[in-house]
Amino acid sequence: MNYHLEKNYLDESEVAWKKIRDGLGKGMAELGEEKKDMVVLGADTIESSRAHWFAEKFPERFIQVGVAEQNLTGVSAGLAYQGKVPFAVTYAAFLVGRPWEPIRTTICYPENHVVFVSSHAGLATGQDGPTHQMTEDIAILRCLPGFTILCPADYEQAKKAVRAAYDLKGPVYIRGVREATPAFTTEQTPFEVGKAQVLREGKDVTVIAHGFMVYWLLQIAEELKDSLSLEVINAHTVKPLDEKTILSSAKKTGKVFCAEDHNIIGGLGSAVAELLAEKHPVQVFRHGVQDIFAESGEPKALWKKYKLDKEGTKKELLKWLK
Amino acid sequence: MHQQYSIQNLEKKANEIRQDIIKLLVEAGSGHSAGPLGMADIFCALYFRVLKHDPANPLWEDRDRLILSNGHIVPVRYVAMAHAGYFAKEELSTFRKINSNLEGHPCTKKIPALETSSGPLGEGVSQACGFALAAKMDKANYQIWCLTSDGEHQEGMTWEAVMLAAKYRLNNLTVIIDRNNIQIDGNTEDIMPLESLRAKYEAFGWHVMEMNGHNMREIISTLEEAKAIQAKPTCIIAHTIPGKGVSFMEKDYQWHGVPPGTDIPGEPPKAEQANIALRELRTLARRIEAADLD
Numbered sequence: 339m340n341y342h343l344e345k346n347y348l349d350e351s352e353v354a355w356k357k358i359r360d361g362l363g364k365g366m367a368e369l370g371e372e373k374k375d376m377v378v379l380g381a382d383t384i385e386s387s388r389a390h391w392f393a394e395k396f397p398e399r400f401i402q403v404g405v406a407e408q409n410l411t412g413v414s415a416g417l418a419y420q421g422k423v424p425f426a427v428t429y430a431a432f433l434v435g436r437p438w439e440p441i442r443t444t445i446c447y448p449e450n451h452v453v454f455v456s457s458h459a460g461l462a463t464g465q466d467g468p469t470h471q472m473t474e475d476i477a478i479l480r481c482l483p484g485f486t487i488l489c490p491a492d493y494e495q496a497k498k499a500v501r502a503a504y505d506l507k508g509p510v511y512i513r514g515v516r517e518a519t520p521a522f523t524t525e526q527t528p529f530e531v532g533k534a535q536v537l538r539e540g541k542d543v544t545v546i547a548h549g550f551m552v553y554w555l556l557q558i559a560e561e562l563k564d565s566l567s568l569e570v571i572n573a574h575t576v577k578p579l580d581e582k583t584i585l586s587s588a589k590k591t592g593k594v595f596c597a598e599d600h601n602i603i604g605g606l607g608s609a610v611a612e613l614l615a616e617k618h619p620v621q622v623f624r625h626g627v628q629d630i631f632a633e634s635g636e637p638k639a640l641w642k643k644y645k646l647d648k649e650g651t652k653k654e655l656l657k658w659l660k
Numbered sequence: 661m662h663q664q665y666s667i668q669n670l671e672k673k674a675n676e677i678r679q680d681i682i683k684l685l686v687e688a689g690s691g692h693s694a695g696p697l698g699m700a701d702i703f704c705a706l707y708f709r710v711l712k713h714d715p716a717n718p719l720w721e722d723r724d725r726l727i728l729s730n731g732h733i734v735p736v737r738y739v740a741m742a743h744a745g746y747f748a749k750e751e752l753s754t755f756r757k758i759n760s761n762l763e764g765h766p767c768t769k770k771i772p773a774l775e776t777s778s779g780p781l782g783e784g785v786s787q788a789c790g791f792a793l794a795a796k797m798d799k800a801n802y803q804i805w806c807l808t809s810d811g812e813h814q815e816g817m818t819w820e821a822v823m824l825a826a827k828y829r830l831n832n833l834t835v836i837i838d839r840n841n842i843q844i845d846g847n848t849e850d851i852m853p854l855e856s857l858r859a860k861y862e863a864f865g866w867h868v869m870e871m872n873g874h875n876m877r878e879i880i881s882t883l884e885e886a887k888a889i890q891a892k893p894t895c896i897i898a899h900t901i902p903g904k905g906v907s908f909m910e911k912d913y914q915w916h917g918v919p920p921g922t923d924i925p926g927e928p929p930k931a932e933q934a935n936i937a938l939r940e941l942r943t944l945a946r947r948i949e950a951a952d953l954d
């Protein structure tokens with residue numbers, strides 16, 4: 339499979355660093371031109387969560403609810419019942435944390451098609467600190483029936499996720515990140531909801547991630563290639579999980595290492611462990627936020643301290659393999 | 661407990677607090693400017709005059725409880741606390757950095773004297789009600805002060821708590837609203853109109869007062885009066901100017917969440933913003949000092 343990744347994408351200095359939240363915002367503003375039933379809702383964070391490009395272009399289809407995320411949810415549900423396609427946009431912690439039960443009842447239970455577009459997921463949020471670094475978003479949505487969870491790996495993939503989300507049914511969450519991260523996929527890179535991408539084939543260990551950590555895994559695979567053959571999978575759709583792709587890789591390698599900027603409880607690592615425990619028990623390692631609240635700091639400093647940068651991830655992988 | 665600060669000394673102290681807020685934000689390279697500058701006079705009045713507290717014994721049982729609901733304005737609290745002696749002023753330069761106690765939003769695990777962890781809006785009044793209920797159960801007679809922003813009065817949870825406080829006649833609770841008319845995306849009345857805040861609180865059964873949040877004499881008399889109200893919970897609507905003291909920041913919502921040194925069209929060049937801000941504040945300080953002499 340040719341994924342049409344950027345030329346020399348493994349070289350950090352050659353690849354552009356772009357924000358996933360920018361891709362989401364541009365994606366919404368572009369899609370709005372075609373889809374006249376698309377409505378975007380903001381909650382007093384429209385610039386930083388990148389809903390403002392849509393709002394400026396289509397003011398008649400933009401709704402500002404103020405600092406009121408439960409209302410954001412209920413109003414979105416009402417719009418969906420009436421046949422609109424609402425995109426509710428704000429920081430992850432407030433978007434899905436504050437109104438979890440209204441999401442469950444007004445959107446999930448009746449299978450309303452609402453797209454939740456977040457920003458500020460993960461330690462990548464940085465200086466605002468743990469209240470704003472949402473590291474449990476996947477966990478609390480994964481357990482809701484019928485939710486689709488998309489975690490784009492970079493800027494281009496974020497744009498595609500917006501488009502794909504529109505075409506789905508039921509509730510959808512797209513995980514947005516504040517900090518710039520390597521933009522290694524291109525416009526030509528395919529994107530299909532529910533289809534994990536084996537970006538690099540290998541035989542010794544399966545390494546699997548969502549979001550920007552996919553990029554670190556690609557670099558690690560290259561760095562270790564003389565001693566270890568890593569199979570790198572981009573699990574951009576955490577739910578529904580691409581069981582087939584993950585199972586066949588696990589059968590080949592017999593070892594699965596999962597990485598994510600999310601609590602190790604309830605995220606991709608958990609999803610993979612659940613799958614493999616039932617269908618093909620192999621050794622699984624969940625690398626991520628170790629069930630703690632972190633702290634304020636620059637994203638890169640936080641990734642380093644909490645071992646979510648490339649070096650930390652590599653060390654954890656090698657330690658586990660020893 | 662308090663060395664008696666004169667009104668003028670309090671005004672001078674508030675000015676020093678503003679200067680240190682600017683320095684802390686510049687050093688951090690991120691954080692909120694408008695709210696902290698706008699609330700400097702009130703924090704100064706609280707920490708240096710009104711509050712029953714002891715920096716040497718931060719968890720003294722009989723202290724007044726000061727709950728900051730709108731956690732993003734914590735720079736003003738950190739600076740006021742450092743000036744009051746809770747921790748060394750040098751620590752202010754660690755704000756928002758890794759391995760610091762001064763989290764971007766308040767963290768009680770690191771600084772218990774903050775009373776509550778906050779940042780997500782609309783959660784403070786509820787917690788303050790819990791503090792007030794506990795104080796009543798314990799027959800304690802300290803005051804619960806809850807600082808809130810106008811923007812977070814758009815959160816339903818705020819009003820759920822406002823209702824409860826009236827039901828339980830929490831007369832040991834005073835809510836202060838930073839009525840600065842801004843939030844992130846614009847002016848509050850454009851984003852989600854809040855008026856009439858006064859009529860709303862009164863309809864919910866509260867005693868409501870209003871004050872100019874930059875007039876030290878008025879701040880102190882209003883806060884003292886609030887403690888004396890026994891029939892109902894009290895709400896003080898503090899009319900403040902966001903960014904107070906720095907001309908280019910005043911009344912401009914664009915300064916809600918960024919530090920001096922930020923590119924904003926129409927604002928002074930980013931490299932000069934901090935110097936302009938500090939120069940303006942020092943000039944103001946000299947004026948306060950000069951007034952001291954007569």
Ligand SMILES: Cc1ncc(C[n+]2csc(CCOP(=O)(O)OP(=O)(O)O)c2C)c(N)n1
Pocket residue numbers: 381382383405406407432436694695696730732733779780781782809810811812840841842843844902916
């Ligand atoms: C529940 C929640 N939603 C959204 C935010 C993001 N946020 C931080 S400050 C703020 C603006 C609120 O207005 P106000 O508190 O009046 O701001 P200020 O006057 O200090 O500029 C928002 C929406 C948050 N912290 N918590």
Ligand SMILES: [Mg+2]
Pocket residue numbers: 809810811838839840841842843
């Ligand atoms: Mg405000």
